[in-house]
Amino acid sequence: MDSFEELLQKEHLKRTKARVMILRVLEESAPITAVDVYEAVRNKDTKLSLSTVYRNCEALAEKGILSRSTMMSDGLIRYEYAHGNDVYHAICLACSKIFSVDIVPLPDYKKQLEIKQDFEVTSQHIEFYGFCKDCKEREKEN
Numbered sequence: 001m002d003s004f005e006e007l008l009q010k011e012h013l014k015r016t017k018a019r020v021m022i023l024r025v026l027e028e029s030a031p032i033t034a035v036d037v038y039e040a041v042r043n044k045d046t047k048l049s050l051s052t053v054y055r056n057c058e059a060l061a062e063k064g065i066l067s068r069s070t071m072m073s074d075g076l077i078r079y080e081y082a083h084g085n086d087v088y089h090a091i092c093l094a095c096s097k098i099f100s101v102d103i104v105p106l107p108d109y110k111k112q113l114e115i116k117q118d119f120e121v122t123s124q125h126i127e128f129y130g131f132c133k134d135c136k137e138r139e140k141e142n
């Protein structure tokens with residue numbers, strides 16, 4: 001049994017081949033849509049349908065194994081392997097690439113939310129919008 005199978009068992013999800021394949025694809029991937037996941041797993045199992053992939057991504061996201069993000073520019077839901085951490089993304093407005101960012105913004109805002117709003121933060125999802133290195137260089141050349 002590999003670690004994904006153990007993870008599914010821990011979350012009381014059935015250990016299906018589809019779920020393990022989806023997790024393998026997303027483990028090393030930037031956030032991608034269900035269609036992108038489907039295209040990546042289709043090479044390995046042609047019997048999987050897009051709706052199966054979509055349903056499984058949703059089930060995994062509900063358990064917090066995947067995190068969901070929606071970009072303002074296209075409104076599509078993208079999935080990412082959650083790695084058990086808070087998620088921060090930088091999204092390029094020119095090429096739509098999504099980067100996971102390894103910074104901790106405003107470390108005390110959870111406490112501030114609790115004090116000012118009496119709101120207990122259990123998870124967070126922060127997105128930064130702007131232009132990536134490649135797009136900025138392209139802009140300079142033109």
Ligand SMILES: [Zn+2]
Nearest residue numbers: 092095132135
């Ligand atoms: Zn870009």
